[in-house]
Amino acid sequence: MAENRDHFIIGFVAGSAALGIMFFFRIFAGGLFIPELAAQTLFSLMPGTVESVAVETLGPLAKQMAFAGAIVANLFLYGAIGVLSHRTYQRLAHKGFVINLSQLSLLSYAILFVLVTIMLEVTQFLTQPIPISLTSLYLLPPHIVFGFILYFKFRRQVTGPELVQQTNPNESLTDLKRRQFLRIAVASAIGSAIFFSGSGFLFPKPERTPDVPSDSRVLQPAKSPIDIFADPRLAFFVAAEVTPNDRFYKVDVNILTPTIKENAWKLNVKGLVNNPLELTYEELKSMPAVEEYATLECISNKIGEDLISTALWKGVPLQSILSNAQFKPEAAYVVFKCYDGYDVGIPLERALETILTYEMNGVPLPPEHGFPLRAVVPGIYGMMNAKWITEIEVVDRTYEGFWQRQGWSNNAQYQIHSTIVLPSAALTSRFRDLRSLKTVAGEKVPIAGIAFAGDRGISKVEVSMDDGKSWQEARIKEPLSNYTWVLWATEWIPSTAGRYSIVVRAADKTGKVQTPEYQNAFPNGSAGYHRVDINVEAS
Incomplete structure (x- = not known):
């Protein structure tokens, strides 16, 4: 039992290093981070009744705790792989470095690759969509490092006790406990580093909205003729009638914010249209634009709470795009499909009032608010105002999007x-x-x-x-x-x-x-x- 515990700790430590490398590739190369995928798979499978209780009880912490839990679960899985790997290592220890490194790396790689493949099939979301061929490549470096650490720790275990006994048999137990403590400390340190590196994305520092010109409508909302709003005690309240971008509420299913390059993005318009369209970011911005103030509110917002904000939005009326695409008479719903896998549908009459926005309060849409394109749909809750839109499909039936399939309202009209x-x-x-x-x-x-x-x-x-x-x-x-x-x-x-x-x-x-x-x-x-x-x- 004590030997299994040691091997579990070794696997935990090696897994921490593997996750650290995965996280590096996720941030700097758009790779796969398994705990992120696991948390999103959990969101995909969770019934709306359960999800609503979690949000009601924990608020934004629900998503953050799911991510933290996925990291811990992944580390425990690596610990179990460490125990299993030692058993195979014992049979092949005499084969030399290359064979041992290969079997230790491939065992963990194979287990995680199978799990990742299953999750990719099950999840409805993927913040950073990756082909399975690239996924297999992104998983290689972390598991080579995992196998490398296991090999040297297992190899030292074979020779370590003999050396300890030759030096001082009375101190072997003390030394073993000391080494065990150091392993736990290293594992905790590395695991914490991964989590708190990720926490910069989970708990982002507010980014200041760039200053806009002094004649901007954002900074000069109409003055009220009603004297009570001129009360100095209400000055800060009245001044915040438009919510700055860094204070605008943010709710979505992603652990890390999707990153989309504008020169690689395209909007496809298809379905019940006579003239399917494919628009680049620059083509979209060259179309006649409108500006409109609009308030968005999350359907999970509780009475007296703050998942509600107002901004000045600029973009292209969806009606213009649908007219250019020549939607057919039988069209009933317009479906938004998004970069992260999210989908939602709105009735055609709502779509004809919708703005496809690319600016927010005088600056390009921030990534967390849907860059390069989000919908602002008057009259219905925020979950219907899709972000990171890549495709618009016109259909002839009522369409239920992700949250509607989880049990949330498809009408989604704002309560008073x-x-x-x-x-x-x-x-x-x-x-x-x-x-x-x-x-x-x-x-x-x-x-x-x-x-x-x-x-x-x-x-x-x-x-x-x-x-x-x-x-x-x-x-x-x-x-x-x-x-x-x-x-x-x-x-x-x-x-x-x-x-x-x-x-x-x-x-x-x-x-x-x-x-x-x-x-x-x-x-x-x-x-x-x-x-x-x-x-x-x-x-």
């Missing part, structure tokens, strides 16, 4: 949401430099937030300072477009000190009022009132 941003701590990831407001009895305090109902707009926002017993109408700032959130605000003078519960509700322009009943995000998006409790101090 209203959120209290001040004086609560909601949406601090989207609104920069918000200042906490001191609430004192007898003094006027602003209450402010956002409301959103997709392309249906917001007609009214009401706020209650007594947990819904009475309501007062808030003022609404003119929205940046028909597709964005609105900022709302009101003023309140608490009469006495104590604890108050503030609640907000909204109505859209069709007359529908936000439901007070709480609803989980799965499958149609969360619903219910946002409520915050505050303490009012005595004057």
